[in-house]
Amino acid sequence: MNPGDAFEAGLPPPQADEPPALRRDIIDELADHLECSFRHELLRGCDPETARARALARFGDPAVVARRLWFDAMKGRIMKQRLLIGAGVVVVLASLVLTGLAWTAMARVQLESARALAASQAANKQMLARLSEMAESLKHPSSPGWNPVKVVVVDEQPDGPPVEGVRILMARSGSTSAEQQWRETTDSQGNADFGLHQPGSYNLSIERSTPEGTVSGFQMLNVKAGTEAVKRIACPRPPRKKAAVKVTCQWPREFEKAGLYLYVPFVLSARNLPADDGDGQPDSWTLHLPLPEGSIPRRFGGPMGPPITEKEEFQAYLFGTDGSTTEFRDGRAPFPWIQEDTSRDGSYLTPPRLLADVADAHRLPFDPARAKWAPWPYRVSILLVLKPIASKDVAPGRRRYEVVAGRSPAFQAAFVPNDFKIQAAPPNDAQLGQPLGLIMSGPSNWLNFSPIQSPPFDTPDGESRFVPSLDHPNEWAIPFPDELSKQLREMLKKPAEQTPKKP
Amino acid sequence: MDSQTLGSAVEMMILDVAARGPTYGYELARTVAERSEGYFELKEGSLYPALHRLERRKLLKAHWRDADGRRRKYYEITQAGRAELASRKSTWLKFAGAVNGVLGTRRTGLSGA
Numbered sequence: 333m334n335p336g337d338a339f340e341a342g343l344p345p346p347q348a349d350e351p352p353a354l355r356r357d358i359i360d361e362l363a364d365h366l367e368c369s370f371r372h373e374l375l376r377g378c379d380p381e382t383a384r385a386r387a388l389a390r391f392g393d394p395a396v397v398a399r400r401l402w403f404d405a406m407k408g409r410i411m412k413q414r415l416l417i418g419a420g421v422v423v424v425l426a427s428l429v430l431t432g433l434a435w436t437a438m439a440r441v442q443l444e445s446a447r448a449l450a451a452s453q454a455a456n457k458q459m460l461a462r463l464s465e466m467a468e469s470l471k472h473p474s475s476p477g478w479n480p481v482k483v484v485v486v487d488e489q490p491d492g493p494p495v496e497g498v499r500i501l502m503a504r505s506g507s508t509s510a511e512q513q514w515r516e517t518t519d520s521q522g523n524a525d526f527g528l529h530q531p532g533s534y535n536l537s538i539e540r541s542t543p544e545g546t547v548s549g550f551q552m553l554n555v556k557a558g559t560e561a562v563k564r565i566a567c568p569r570p571p572r573k574k575a576a577v578k579v580t581c582q583w584p585r586e587f588e589k590a591g592l593y594l595y596v597p598f599v600l601s602a603r604n605l606p607a608d609d610g611d612g613q614p615d616s617w618t619l620h621l622p623l624p625e626g627s628i629p630r631r632f633g634g635p636m637g638p639p640i641t642e643k644e645e646f647q648a649y650l651f652g653t654d655g656s657t658t659e660f661r662d663g664r665a666p667f668p669w670i671q672e673d674t675s676r677d678g679s680y681l682t683p684p685r686l687l688a689d690v691a692d693a694h695r696l697p698f699d700p701a702r703a704k705w706a707p708w709p710y711r712v713s714i715l716l717v718l719k720p721i722a723s724k725d726v727a728p729g730r731r732r733y734e735v736v737a738g739r740s741p742a743f744q745a746a747f748v749p750n751d752f753k754i755q756a757a758p759p760n761d762a763q764l765g766q767p768l769g770l771i772m773s774g775p776s777n778w779l780n781f782s783p784i785q786s787p788p789f790d791t792p793d794g795e796s797r798f799v800p801s802l803d804h805p806n807e808w809a810i811p812f813p814d815e816l817s818k819q820l821r822e823m824l825k826k827p828a829e830q831t832p833k834k835p
Numbered sequence: 836m837d838s839q840t841l842g843s844a845v846e847m848m849i850l851d852v853a854a855r856g857p858t859y860g861y862e863l864a865r866t867v868a869e870r871s872e873g874y875f876e877l878k879e880g881s882l883y884p885a886l887h888r889l890e891r892r893k894l895l896k897a898h899w900r901d902a903d904g905r906r907r908k909y910y911e912i913t914q915a916g917r918a919e920l921a922s923r924k925s926t927w928l929k930f931a932g933a934v935n936g937v938l939g940t941r942r943t944g945l946s947g948a
Contacts, residue, residue, distance in 0.1 A: 360906040361860060365879065367905065368861040392878035400884050404891075535898070550898060 339363065342395025343402050350406065353506045358401050366391060478528035480560045481553070483536065485522045490566045490606070494522025498540045498567060502526055502553070505533040531557040538567060545570035545621045545706075566605055568617050574704035575800035581651040581810040584817050590653050590824065593733070595688075595716040596810055597648040601709040601797060619708045647705060650695065650718070651810075657698040688718060689730045705800045712810065714738060717820060737819040845885050847927065850920040853895055853912040860886060860908070886910060894919050 339359045346355070366387055373383030388394070483500055486492040496518055504512035516524035534553040539546060547570050555561040581594055602616040648660040696702075718733035726732040800806040845867075852858055852866050863886075864879040889895045894916035899906050912920070 357908070361908045362880070362883065364859070364902070364905050364907045365861040365864075365883075367903075369879070390879050392880035394880065397880035397883055401887055404884060404887060552896070 339394050339398035342393075342397070342399040344399070347406065351506055354402065354405055357506070358398055358405075362394060362398060362401075366394070478530060479555050479557065481526040481529045481534075481555055481563075482561070483516070483518070483524040483526065483553075483563045483565060485518045485524070485538070485540070485565050485567050488566060488568050488605070490564065492566055494518070494520070495540065495567060495569075496520045496522065498522075498524070498538060500524050500539075501537040503535045503537070505535055505552070529555055529561075531555050536563065536565075538565060540567050540569065542570045542572075543622075544572055545619055547617050547619055549615055549617045551615060566615065568603060568605060570619060570621075571706045571708060573707070573802055575707050575802050575806055576700060577647075577703050577705045577798075577800050577806040577808070578700060579647075579649055579703075579808050579810065580657070581649075582812065583651070583653045584812055586817070587653050587820060590820075591720065592653050592736070592820070593658075593718045593720075594651045594810075594812075595648065595718055596651065596712055597714065598705075598710040598712060598798065600706070601711040603709050619706060621706065647703075647710070649698070658695045659698050659703065660695060687721075688733045688735060689726055690733065691730050705806075707800050707802050709797050709799045711797045715810075715813070715816060717816065736823050737816060842885070843923070844927075845882065846889060847920065847923045849882065849885055849889060850894060850912055850916050850923070853910050854917060854920055857909045857911045859910065863910075889916070 339362050340355075343355060343358075369387035369390060370383050373386045374380065378386065391397070481502070483502075485495045485498045485500075487495050498518040500516050500518070502514045502516070514526055516526055518524045532555055534555065536551045536553055537548070538551065539548045541547075547568055549565075549567070551563070551565060553561060553563050579596070579598075581596065583592075583594070600619050600621075602618055605615050605617065650656075650658040650660070652658070715738055716735050717737040719736045721732055721734050723732045798806075798808045848867050849863060852863050852870075858866070860883060861879070864882050867882075886895065890897050890910065893913055895910045896913050897908050897910050899908055901907070
């Protein structure tokens with residue numbers, strides 16, 4: 333499928349006043365949708381041709397959608413053009429009427445001419461005065477065309493002390509051109525002077541790094557004509573200390589003898605601080621903790637994005653129905669993989685099973701002394717129920733589990749677990765040692781796969797978020813969702829699975 | 836259901852899903868279909884005009900991220916969007932409650948939240 337062609341076919345020819353990124357943005361957004369839909373159909377067992385047809389049937393006519401989005405975006409400009417044309421026609425007609433009147437009343441025309449001359453002289457005088465004002469305004473730093481832009485970064489609170497060394501990338505909204513991007517670092521007064529810029533909307537990417545980690549955020553800046561734009565940002569500091577945390581999960585009694593394990597990863601979540609920029613929205617900040625020494629950081633969203641890490645990006649635990657609690661060393665997850673029986677053309681002949689081969693070396697009994705979390709919001713990203721299975725082809729030092737059920741919290745995607753991409757063979761230790769790029773991107777056999785096709789759950793307190801405190805003991809009991817119990821009851825009723833085929 | 840009512844309901848559902856966390860078009864379409872248990876099986880492409888309209892009205896804000904080597908546009912609700920959502924939800928629940936009352940099908944547990 334080349335969805336770009338289908339979308340482009342629906343778009344009118346490029347207009348002179350069309351925003352440069354409009355066409356590309358529309359095509360990229362809709363193409364991403366179709367690709368996700370296509371992959372979903374593949375995972376449901378369709379062949380590629382059927383998958384394409386179904387994805388298109390659910391989407392609608394791509395050309396129509398693209399054209400509608402283009403016209404909605406260009407509506408203002410098109411209407412303005414039509415108004416100008418209409419105004420021009422009116423002016424021409426008015427001129428003809430005036431000329432006719434002047435021809436039949438010469439005296440009146442002479443009088444009118446004299447009056448018009450006086451009015452014209454007055455208009456010229458006004459225009460001269462206006463030109464003088466404009467010349468004066470050019471002396472002032474804020475001219476209508478080019479306006480000073482400054483960003484001031486302070487610590488934690490809007491009235492906090494200035495922060496030196498914060499890196500800021502400013503980019504013109506809607507542009508991906510490197511020529512529309514500017515980088516500055518704050519000085520000892522917390523100031524980053526970006527110089528003169530034209531009015532318009534800009535995106536700010538902010539990054540504050542310390543030895544303890546990096547905090548990053550995104551904000552908007554609106555530069556208005558004739559004014560100096562000063563954006564004041566309260567940026568939190570990466571936490572210096574960590575807090576001791578104990579996490580527990582109580583399995584429902586009905587499953588106590590089932591021999592199952594609940595995998596629960598806790599992901600660093602965004603921290604919201606009140607903003608002081610008048611738009612009423614809190615500023616959202618993301619924390620990134622340092623990689624092990626020698627690791628190469630990957631950057632989220634491309635080379636200019638904030639760094640992402642694999643180590644300590646999340647904490648992860650395994651709660652057994654036998655009452656055991658196991659912690660994953662360095663936060664390494666049991667990477668799920670699909671066991672599939674594919675034909676030569678890559679289609680699925682049987683529904684895939686989701687397995688996880690967990691290295692014994694990565695699992696440790698829970699030790700309160702080691703359970704130190706950053707005092708920053710964490711959230712449960714997913715719940716997976718694992719069932720140990722016997723297999724002859726599992727690598728030495730590993731145990732194999734099947735993912736038999738799972739749920740995703742209310743604020744996470746109900747359909748696709750964003751934390752996992754599944755590959756078609758068990759991962760090895762060399763792959764696990766790589767940074768988070770293993771999860772965020774990979775070769776073409778990586779698939780977005782969700783074995784969990786059920787609505788999200790809500791915890792009793794409304795959110796599955798936890799913020800450890802340095803001031804008091806931290807204990808969080810994970811609620812076991814009723815819907816997950818229901819899934820498990822259904823699963824346990826089914827006959828036992830046969831031994832899986834070799835991948 | 837007439838198109839104007841449906842359009843307003845679609846916008847409200849979009850804002851509600853976005854209020855729970857950053858989302859993108861495909862994910863949003865699936866969430867709406869799933870949470871409505873198939874009642875709102877809209878043409879997925881029809882969500883995008885509504886998404887862009889909400890973005891132009893500053894009820895949603897958007898940013899691009901890299902996903903699988905593609906550009907993906909994520910939407911987040913703004914403070915104005917949250918206020919709009921709360922207002923529409925309240926109106927909708929009052930309307931639904933009033934109609935149910937007339938039809939004699941009023942359910943317990945309905946709230947204005």
